[in-house]
Amino acid sequence: MIKKSIKKIVLAALVLPLVLGTAFAAYPDKPIKMMIGFAPGSATDIVGRIVANELSIALKQPIVVENRGGAAGTLAADAVAxxxxxxxxxxFAQNGxxxxxxSNPKLPFDGQKDLLPVVGVAATPHILIVGKGSKAKSVAELxxxxxxxxxxxxxxxxxxxNSDHMAGELFLATTGTQAIHVPYKGGSPAATDLVGGQIDFYFAGMxxxxxxxxxxxxxxxAVTGKNRFSGAPELVTMQEAGVKGYEMALWQGxxxxxxxSPxxxxxxxxxxxxxxxxxxxxERFVKAGVQMAPMNTQQFSDLYTSDIARWKVVIEKAKIKLD
Structure with a gap:
């Protein structure tokens, strides 16, 4: 009787890891929803869809992208949290x-406890653009x-x-200037109005x-990164253009x-x-105007944590109001 019991215990010990291994190996066994808090055609949406398409192929399951724009990406983040x-x-989020x-202690979720960074994908500078009819031919003239x-x-x-909003606010604070902020529901409509002359400048996603x-x-x-952007090396950085200490990139992941589970x-x-x-x-990232920046979970977590601390200081120092 004891021998039979021992045999059952041994058998269970041998079978259990196989069962657990099989269960884990099954992930994913159904479609995955990727939520993006920005409009279709926005910088984050473009990169997110590139990643979703390839991830779908690699995991052999559909990745269904859902754009839930609004509140600077907060609606999508809250839903996922x-x-x-x-x-x-x-x-799929960005540094917004x-x-x-x-900046917002009243978020409906705790950004440092309810969401876990998984993997970083890109860290791309913004590009400061003006309409063709603008009198500003340089950052100094603007x-x-x-x-x-x-x-x-x-x-x-x-x-x-959003990141492009903060790029603009950081520019105004650094140069000691003022301008009217016009928020849109996505980067594409903002760019459309810039081309049409409804707004004067825009720190667009690349x-x-x-x-x-x-x-x-x-x-x-100009571009907002520390170094010139490989996709347009002829463009100077904001620091090269005379805005000392200005540096910003749009990370995504x-x-x-x-x-x-880990x-x-x-x-x-x-x-x-x-x-x-x-x-x-x-090649796809270069063509899309994106600076690839692969980051593992630890690296991306460190960036996320340090960025939160950095923006708290910037917002308080520059007295930037996001309401």
Missing amino acids: KSNPDGYTVL LAINVA TAMLKAAPGKLSFGSSGIG PVGLPLFKGDKVNAL IFVPAGT AIINTLSTTVLKILDTPEMK
Whole structure:
């Protein structure tokens, strides 16, 4: 009798890991929803869909993209934060999330507890563009125009608190100038109004602004990164243009709700990193005007945490109001 019991225990010990292994190997066994808090055609949407398409192929399951714009990406982030942490609802977000967490204590979720960074994908500078009819042919001339008419010129963004909005606010704070902020529901409509002359300047996401510049529909004055952008090396950085200390990039990556298993996070992270490490994806990113920046879970978590701290300081120092 004892021998039979021992045999059952041994058998169970041998079978259990196989069962668990099989269960884990099944992920994903149904479609995954990727929520993006910005309008179709926006910079984050463009990059998110590139990643979703390749991730779908790699995981052999459909990745269904759902655009839930509004409140600077907060609506989508909140939905994911409160979703079932089973790996089937993920968020493709940008540094506007860190800005929101840094600036708004009344968010309907805790950005540092309810969402987990999984993998970083890109860190792309913004591109400062003006209409073809603009008198500003350089950053210095735009600054002079702003100083000559405080609060008269306008700049667009894809929404209050978004990365492009903060790029504009940081420029105004750094140069000691004022302008009217005009928020839109996405980068594309903001760019459309810039081309049409309804607004004066726009720190556009590169996937939105670069094609307009390359297509000679707008003039580009500078890029916001520390170094020149490889997709348009002829454009100076803001610091080269005379705005000392100005540096900003739009990072993008995947988040999941807190409570998601480390195994699922690892699957998503390692799969995306493998996808990014291919000549095909690197070429697609370049063509889309995106600076690829693969980051594993720890690296992306560190960036997210440090960015929240950075924006808290910037917002308080510059007295930027996001309401």
